[in-house]
Amino acid sequence: FIGSLKRGRRIMAGELDCPFSDGRTIPLEVIATVLNGDTTASCPHEGGEAAGIVFLFRDITEVRRLKKEIVRNQHLASLGSLAAGVAHEIRNPLSSIKGFATYFRExxxxxxxDEKIAGIMIxxxxxxxxxxxxxxxxxxxxTMQRQEITVQDVIRHALQMIETQAREKEITLQADLPADIPAAGIDPDRMKQVFLNLFLNALGAMETGGILSVALTELPDGCVRIEVRDTGVGIAPQDxxxxxxxxxxxKPSGAGLGLAIVQKIIDAHNAEIHVASTPGQGTTVTILLPAKNQEQGGG
Structure with missing residues (x-):
């Protein structure tokens, strides 16, 4: 910005992402204008050195959210009709295949x-x-069914569901869930789906002996931060x-819809989700649930 303004540009505009220490990132629109030392000059440097630069910052979080929602809704509209057709045309023959495979296995x-092959088919x-x-x-x-419920209970339930898989891989589960975190207005089933998906992804990314940790924190503004960390292979920067x-x-056998559904659930809670990862060291997923006075919509 400043370099371009010094080279004669009068006005510059752009966007930047401003990170905060609590894990949030706020998108900002930035407009920079040169103040002339000589108010009669028609361009920045006619009257000598510029008197200064005025910066205007505008939070465009809502603008970006609406743009993303428009794109997603357009995608969902076309996907919805496709999904209904796929479900009808594929599930019926799949039921027949499973029925015959079950018969042959018995x-x-x-x-x-032969029994093993039939089992694989099923x-x-x-x-x-x-x-x-x-x-x-x-x-x-x-659709959302919000309840006043402690996030700790939802996280514990999801952790219980992966205990067996974690034990089989000798992965240590760590949970820092303070009891004084207030209840939140969330859909417990939907949020359990979020945590279960994140936990299973973390287990899949770790070899024997890794660590999966979950930490819950209440921020000064009333938001609740959940951090899910693993010591797995990490995510490539380009991905x-x-x-x-x-x-x-x-994943060779993945459908690529698990995290897309997670994002959709998080959006429905008017929440945020951010991912940081270092290949070879692990991944941290941060969820920011809004304070009660910021909760919106969801039915």
Missing amino acids: RYRDNPE QEVDRLNRVISQLLDYARPM LGRIFDPYFTT
């Missing part, structure tokens, strides 16, 4: 190899059904900006 129990049909369910869940409008995009995945 019939050939005396033949371990597992793959179930996986495809899960993908279809995720597609429908992502495409349909988000970091795409992880919430529908269908983006680095």
Whole structure:
């Protein structure tokens, strides 16, 4: 900005992201204007040195949110009709395939190899059904059933659901959940879906002996910050900006909808989610739930 203004530009405008120590990042519009030393001069340097530069900053968080929402709604409109057709055309034959596979698995129990193949067929049909369910869940409008509930209870429940997988990989689960954090107006089932998805992603990113930690903090403005950290392989810098995009995945068997649904749930809570990652060291996901007086919408 300043360099361009010194080279003769009278007005400069642009956008920047301003990070805060609590993990939030606020997008700002910046307008810089040169003040002339000679008020009769028609350009910045006609009357000698400029008297100064005036900077105007405007919070454009809502503008960016609305732009993103418009794009997402356009995408969902086309995706919704596609999802309904896919569900009808694919689920019916999948049910038949699973039925026959189940029959053959029972019939050939005396033949371990055939029984194993039939079992794999059933597992793959179930996986495809899960993908279809995720597609429908992502495409349909988000309904919210808010309750005044402590976030600690939701996190503990989600942690209990992954204890077995963590134990199998010898991964340590750590939770810092202070009891004095006030209840929040959230949809507990939706938020449990968020935490479960993040925890499972963290487990999948770690080898034997890693650490998955969850920390809960109340910020001075009343917001609640949840940090989920893992000591996994991390996310490549070129992938970091795409992880919430529908269908983006680095997993061979992934559908790429898990984190897209997470983003949708977070948006429905008028909350924020940010991801920081260092390849080879791990990933930190930060969720910022708004203070009660900032909670909006959701039905």
